[in-house]
Amino acid sequence: MGKHSSAVTKSNNNRRPVYLTAVGLLVLSLGAVFVVRSFGSESGADGFLGGKSCDDPTQIRLSTTPELQPQLESAAKSLANKDNNDGPCLQFTISAAPSAKVAQEVKNGNDNGPDLWVPDSSLWIAQADDGQTVPAIAVPSVASSPLVLVGRGENFANTSSWLSSFAPPTSPALLDPLTQSPGTLALLSIASERAKTSATDLQTAGVLIPLAQRLGSMAKPYTDVNGLFGRANQDGSNVVVPASEASFVRYQEEHPEAQLKAILPRTGTLVLDYPVVVTAKSNSEAVTEAGKALAAEMLTDAAGQARDDAGFRDPQLSPLGGGRGVGDVTQLTKPTTAAINKGLLEWTKLSLSAHSLAVIDVSGSMAEKVGNKTRMQLTIDAAASGLKLFPENAALGLWTFSTKIGDLGADFRELVPIAKLTPAQRQRMLGSLTTQTAIPNGGTGLYDTAIAAVRAVRSSYDPSAVNSVLLFTDGKNDDPGSLSLARAVQTLESLRDPARPVRIIALGMGPDTDAGELRQLAQATGGQSYVARNPSDLQQVFIDALQNR
Template sequence: MAEGRSTGGLVAAAVVGALLVFGAWFLFARGDSDGGSASGGSGEGCVSLNVTASSEKAGLLGDLAEEYNSGGPSVGDQCVTVSVSSKASGGAAQALARDWDDQLDGPRPDVWSPASSSWAVLVEQWRAEDDKANLIPADYESVAQTPLVIAMPRPMAEAVGWPDKQIGWKELADLAGSPKGWAAYDHPEWGRFKLGKTNPNFSTSGLNATIASYFAATGVSSDLTIKQVKSPQTKKFVKKLESSVVHYGDTTLTFLETMAREAQEGKGLTYVSAVTVEEKSVIDYNRGNPSGDPATLGQQPEPSIPLAAVYPSDGTLLSDNPFVILDADWVSDTKKQAAAGFLGWLRESDQQQQFTEAGFRTFEGEPGAVLTEENGVLPQGPQSVLSPPAPPVLASILKSWDELRKRARVLFVMDVSGSMGQAVPSAGGSKLSLAQDAAINTMDGFAANDLVGLWVFSTGLGPDGEPYRELVPISEAAQTVPKMKEEVAQLVADGGTALYYTLGEAQSDMVKDLDTGKINAIVLLSDGKNEYPQDTDLNGLLDQLQGESVDTSVRVFTIGYGTEADTSALKAIAEASRGHHYDAEDPSSIEEVLTSVLSNF
């Protein structure tokens, strides 16, 4: 891969509009949703260089920074100290675009290393639209590479020919559209083909997978045109592939953690058939460390069913991990010299070896010793690497994807117990008022023909004393979202928390009218523990949620709101239903968290 702006940077310029629709930024760090330090410390009187890195490599960069600092680097007669903080690429991009706030965003970066150059161009575009000074230099270099792959449980990969044969997006689309499912490969017990894929408006891997699928649909490997994107043949292909998606999301870690858990329970071949991730994630998963954080390596056993990396025969894209020395007024010439020194050191062979040991390829694309077939990857890598399309074409792709993506059927279940009325002085409102604002501000993210409804719960709300009430029956979002906003704005906090009973009833109601052609899900927000004596049976609820097959399950995406939420129960509920738990311990983060939840649809 070439270095600098040519390494995929133009991708992001076209995604600006789509990302702004969601209007939120996300920070995912090492165990801390507000970002965190991967290394730290500054010598008194030294030049302090702050590096903000994407979460999948921040731990490694932090360790390398500590090693670099121990060697006594200097610029002129001044010592240099490098500190590394972790933020997801999208969250850091949003923070830079709107002018970095140290109190809200953490240490202001002198150097930014997102997963892809796409995010750097995105920041440049956003700031230009707001008539702000550009922070992104004309050129920047890569510190490591990793290609997008289709990760499959190894038995499934072997069934389609891995490692000798590399299937492509076309074969996946055919498998996704086949009523035979895995029976076409003599494995009817695996059911239909199911794909895990992140939302391209939030995730680099989701964006790259979407781009690659449009290339595959047209049969070209470069110079994709808007006319080709809009052709009926292309739309048919992409819709067939998207129809196999179990849900979307803003991070591949959701899929990987669930895959590991399902494998431990003997269900590793029924959750998803494939998930689009970076090659490095396959190495991390097979080491028993799906997060890729060096601090957690060795804490969990290796999975009983490892993943195999399939390199699409019809092409894939790369993440180039650029090292962007910001052109900002707070980045002095001395800091730029210090950053250049650190970059040069990172690109030396000893440090590049540490990147390859972590599962990356070098900045020149060379594999390390861990990239082996035994570890689930192929050292030769992809046969065909695609160049991102021109920005107008990519804008057309994202607009087309939004029309073709799998539709959702979602029931919001919202806690309105008395504790929701507690004040949040730092945010200038109550927990309920913050949740009301967040819900109202994010509901427009649904497509007009998604199906959405609203329940609330506490105690004694229903006409016959039920602890819940249906405020807006599930129907097309074009009709229900305006009604939901009106109802949410009028909510009042009162009563106890009938968590288990309400969720059991909601799940039963969703199953009755299950639409297997849609993503069927419940979004459950609660700030407390179950306080309903008539139903205290959590195990019974979990059995109910687990009892459905993967194809007919209603996934529950839980939000633990505030410091008194029953996190343990909410996590168990999410895991039993093959959903995911989200933490909003800080009530002021609820809009960001809710936007993250809605990225699954």
């Protein structure tokens, strides 16, 4: 949990001085952000909310996202000041922590977890499922803030959709999608808006894969939105930042000289909704009523003005006062739990760096024409396009294979050793790819090549990356001197190490591909196989493989 702040009040007299407790002084001495505060009486007792004197208040531990903590503390204090002798006797202790962190603590059954939780987005509720219950929503929203895109005006030439706004030459800087709601909602917005756009899987992957690879290669993900605003504000910057409207408004007020603007893509946006969630394992009915009482105080007219001043909208998304923010909002369809889980899982896989060996079939059948191009040319096109999706921190190498084309009669030939994709390495890869041609009458030495490729990647294993063999072929093994399929599968299984996995991602093309053979080879390593019966679909198959590696 975060550093604690207590809203503690006692209602048996009207004197409510504010003082720092000894714990608060200790927190200050440690340099903490959140100060422990008490609103209480001179009697020295623990303090109550509810407008009447009682000896045994219901203790309510509430955790919220840091930016909403002051609003909830004010609401708790205001609730205490009300003369409500029929209301419950409550004591709130309000702390602040990132929503993703609280979700994980609730999921793990932390004994010191909160009774009530106000995350910045309801997307985290499903992530708090402990396997027995999903936390219940007491109040759907006590505030809201739409997701906006922030940057310099010259970077918003195409705002027809989130996807187009993310496309080059802009450089999207996402707060960590695995822990920060604006980053998560940005990815979910791209998925949600596809009901309104004609974006293909290839177009979507062409933006998201390099973005995930670039951000995933960073030593530390982005978590400071103000720092990103500062980068976006620099002269000539092409950085655009998905962020809450509230964070942008606060930044504007603190930096009136900033040359930033916030826009909404025309497809619409998703919203941070700040629900009140019951996470208590016992006494849930009383905790629910406490949450409703506090939420009602948050939604009074008096609290509404303070909420607006802080840059938050009401739950109905009414525009902010004074012409601040982005005005009226069109909402995208709220993602389902399944869509949220899928989005987070896909990002996790995509953001892992690559340590891969591309192995391309150059047997005689690759010279066969499909339309205006040969299978070889289609494979080169797909591999060259795929190469553009990897950032410089990825490590790639290139082999070709047929039968007896390598040293000592090997079925494979090393063209480019695995190395980081520096501009020079990238050029070596492209140069070698574009000069490949099918070998007349060459066979397909698939089994021996697959085994050798896995061993090669293992020999240079990178524990921080996805280690894989990208195997392109248009046929099946036809090397009479090679192992049998059963023996090849057995050998690949013997090389399998769960602690150091090297997976085959097999990409077959054309009607001669033996899908069952590729599937067995890939599964022996924990990998997957894909087949494009029409070789012209190979590029899409390659994208699917990268997304599901």
